[in-house]
Every structure is written in C-alpha cells, then in structure tokens.
Amino acid sequence: MGKHRLNRERNRRLLNRMLANRSFVTGSILTLLMIALALFAPLIANHDPYEMDVVNRLSKPDAGNWFGTDNLGRDVFSRVVYAAQSSMGVGLTATLITGALGLAVGLFAAYYKFLDHLLMRICDGLMAMPVILLAIFIVATLGAEIRNLIIALTIVYTPTIARIISSAAIVVKEQTYIEAVRSQGASNPRIIWRHIMPNTLSPLIVQATFIFADAIILEAALSFFGAGVPAPTPSWGNIIYDGKNVIYNAWWMTVFPGATIILCVLGLNLFGDGLRDLMDPHTVKK
C-alpha cells in the first residue's frame, strides 16, 4: 500500500533527523545508561550496598571495590548504582506529577481569565522564593521522607511548567481553529483538553526533561543538607554528604557520585536540547 510506504518514508526521515542531532544522540545514550543503571542495579552492583565491612573502612578504589569503600566500609560503586534508583526515582516521580499539575494549572489559567490572576499570582509568589530555600522549608516542615521530598520538588517546579504551558496555551486559544470548534458546539472542557492541550505538549515534554535534570540536582543538594533521602537508603546526594567529612583522605566518596550526577544531568539536558530542536520546526539547521 502507498500509505505504508509513505509512513515508512516519513519514519526514516525522522530517524535521520534524530541521528543528525548530536546533542540528542549523546543525551539519549547518557540518559538510557542512567536508566539502565537504576533498572538493573542488582545485576550491575558487585556488592550489597548496605553491607558494612568495618575492617575495610575508607579503602582506596581497587579491583574488589571499584569506587573504594566509605566510612562504614560499604562499597561505594554499589551504593552509587543503587542510588540511581532513589535519585532518579524521586526526580522522575516529581517530574511526572509536576508535568500533570503544571499542565492543568497552565491550561486553566490560560483559558479562564479570572483563574489566570489567581493561579499565576500564586505561581509568581512561589517563584519569588529561592528554590533551595523553599524546598528545605517544605521538607523541614513535613519531615525528611521520600514522599515529602517529592512533594517539595513538585511545589517548587510546578510554577515553571504552569507558566510555560499557560503562555503556549494563550497563543493557541486565540487561533481560529479554537473559535471554529466552539462554533461547532464543543464545551469548554472539551476545548481545553482535546483541542488546546495537544498543541502545548511539545514545550511540556521539553521542559519536563529539564525539570527532571533540575530535580536530580535539587534532590542531591537537599540530601547533602540532610534534608533529602534519609539514610541508609543511598542517594547520590547523601553519599556525597557522607564523604564530606573525609574529603581530604577519601576523595572517591565525593568524586564518583558527583561525576555520576554530572553525567546524568548533562545527559538529560542534552536530550532536552535535542528534543527541542527536533520538535520545533523553526530551529531546523541549515
């Protein structure tokens, strides 16, 4: 069938565009690597991340302990691998909730004028506070638990998404095709969700990858302040926190998890940049 050939042709061209985008390719590889780390942690780690070996405290990286051991004699490599689960899990969950919430807030604020003032002023207020301070405040109030950490990240990042969605939706709302579906008898919820929402998805997806990266950094920062993932569960942030006191005689405790955070965030940001270029037809390279 001609239609199938056409589709195949279109898919092939999309694939070529993706492969030609270097930041997209690098970002995807790094991100997939990190996801694999989290998903297959039990297969990759060569030690139990919780097993203490008091004799082997703070030993240098060697053939047995690739990233060395920490102040309790735990294998740093295995802890970094397992930390991918909590760090990325917290980041991803927070990103998904933030995306959904920000989407709803942004769309409603864009569509209903009276809600715009209310919702966007709340967002302005939240955005006026330094992110890290606000997050520490929320976790300190609610208690250092993974659930509260996710709540804090969600509250911190929802205004950013809401703003972006709302500015995209305001443009879409004024298009003739929205007026046209209203003239066909579509109800407000139908107009918002079926007709405006899909047109705001590409900025949402791009922004979500950046939020994901930001959330991982913020989680690490909070864990470093002791307001993040509670011990003994490893997270990249709290491994660095543990290594802080011994940084002069055990550099491996801070460098390896630090480098992992950098790789993960770099990967996500490159992925997001590439995605933005691919989705926005105006940035096609000459």
Added chain:
Amino acid sequence: MGSHLLEIQDLRTRFRTERGTVTAVDGVSFHLDRGEVLAVVGESGCGKSVTAHSILRLYEERGEARYEGRVLFEGRNLLELSESEMRAIRGNRISMIFQDPTSSLNPVYTIGDQLMEPLRLHQKMSKKEAHDKAVELLKLTGIPSPEKRIREYPHQLSGGMRQRVMISMALACLPDVLIADEPTTALDVTVQSQILALMDELRNRTNMGILLITHDLGIVAQHCHRVVVMYLGEVVEEAEVRRLFRRPLHPYTRGLMKSLPQMHTDRSARLHVIRGSVPSLHEVPGGCRFAPRCPHADEQCANARPELADAENGHKVRCWHYDKILQAEETAHVIANET
C-alpha cells in the same frame, strides 16, 4: 412576524476595553429566510464580523462581551438560552465558516478527526459511522480522493481544499443557517468562485439560509439576494441586491459603489475614494455616524441621528438627505446629457 428563519432585533454588542466600553454593534436589525443569501457588507471594523459572532454568542465564554436585543431563531431568543442549549445549536442548527482556512483547522489532528468532531458532538455517531459520513461530506464538497485526504493533516492541503473541508465541517449536521465570515477573502480569485459556486449549490440542495459577510461587492452582486450595509456598528442601508445596485441611496453605499472600477468608464481616471477613515469606536460621532466623511453633510447630520427608514418597497436607508442627494444627481445627469 416571527416567520423568518433568523431574525435579529436591535442587537447591541459591547466590549469592555482598557479605554472604556465600546459598542461594536449598535442596534442592528435584519432577518434571514430559508434558501436566501443575505450579504452583510462594510469596511473593516464596521461590526459585520462581530454581528456574525454575536449570533452564536462566541464572545461571551471569556466574559468579555455583553449582548442586548434579540436574536430570534425559530422563535427562540438565542441570547436567553443556557450555555448547554446554545451548544446544541452551534454547529448543529447554525454553523459558521471563517475567513482564514489556513488557521481554522487544528494542526495536530487529521482532516478526518476534525470532520468527525461535529458529528460526534451532535449526532452521537459511532466512530465508524462518523468516518463514513466524513468521507461522504468531503465528496460532497468536491474534494478528490476523500478516503486518502481524510487521513491527512491540514498542512498537507491547499487553502482552497482547507476551505472546502471547513464547509464540509459546517454542513456536517445539515444546519438551517450557515454564517460565512468572509469565506473567500484569503483565497485566489479562481478558487474563490469555486467555493462560492459550491455554497450556492449546497444551498439549493438543503434550502438553508446563508449569511454572507463580505466586503467584496462583486460577490454580493453575483451570489446574494439581499444586502445589509453596515457602517460603524449600525445598519445604514438594506435592500434587495438589484435594487441596491441600480439605485444606492445612502451616501456611504454610493461611495462604495463609486470606488469600484467600472467597465464603461474612463480607466485612466483615478478611482473614487471615500475621504477620511472609519473613526475609532471610542469616538463615535454624535449625529449621523457617516457625517464627518459625507460630502452632503450639514448641521442636521452633525446633530441628530437619522433612523433607518423605509424609502421605497422595503429599501431601507439611514440618511436625512437621501432624496435630495438623488434629485441633485439626477438633475446633474440631465444637464450632462444635454450638453
């Protein structure tokens, strides 16, 4: 009374703006019958589009407009219906097509998805039924290979094709009234005549009434039965098409006609231009609204607002001096012919 398909009585639409409230449509009345094409003509900003949108109450959702007067459709005042009653009318009994077909289709859905929307909204069809009906509708508007087109996205179609799709969508539920807001302004002249011919044909078949908003007097002459001329939010003249073209009464209408190039006149002469420009709705003149631009205006025009009066056999005009102006012109004609 009450026998018309659509009757607008003393409609006023006000908008709140930062510089105060403006009345974009100020006391407009006209009617539309079954099988009839009524043209609403006027310059940009005269309120013809606002009138059309007000009939379907398309502004109020966002709380920016207030309506007064009555829009009677089959005896029911649309301005008093609830929002859900209104939704049952939009796209079902009264449909609308828009000026720019390039922006009136949602880029993220296929033609088919969008064609099925009014059918799913009003006729509760299953997906299969709606799909078949959509193909049929596309065929009706003369789109070649509709089964293929239905899976395509708006950007894959030309402007004329998209306007045909819009017409298919508007006609999906066989409406009684079709409001066409400058449906051909954005199209090539050849495509324009195809689209208008299509609308004529479909009107003959379904006997719907068409309200055609346009600023193109050529279209009015060829495709319409009656004309309403609007200026600055009010109706200044209303007549049957032939009567209006033979003998326009209002100085504004006369100005419009004179600004058209004619076959039999000297083509090296410059075209007539109505002096001045349409004033802003924030500074509507006190008396006759056209007075500041009218060559015949006097003190009476500046101070008192004329009523829309029946001049002869349903030819209505809003002017103090239309008979005097006509007489003067006829005398001038006679003199010109004698010399």
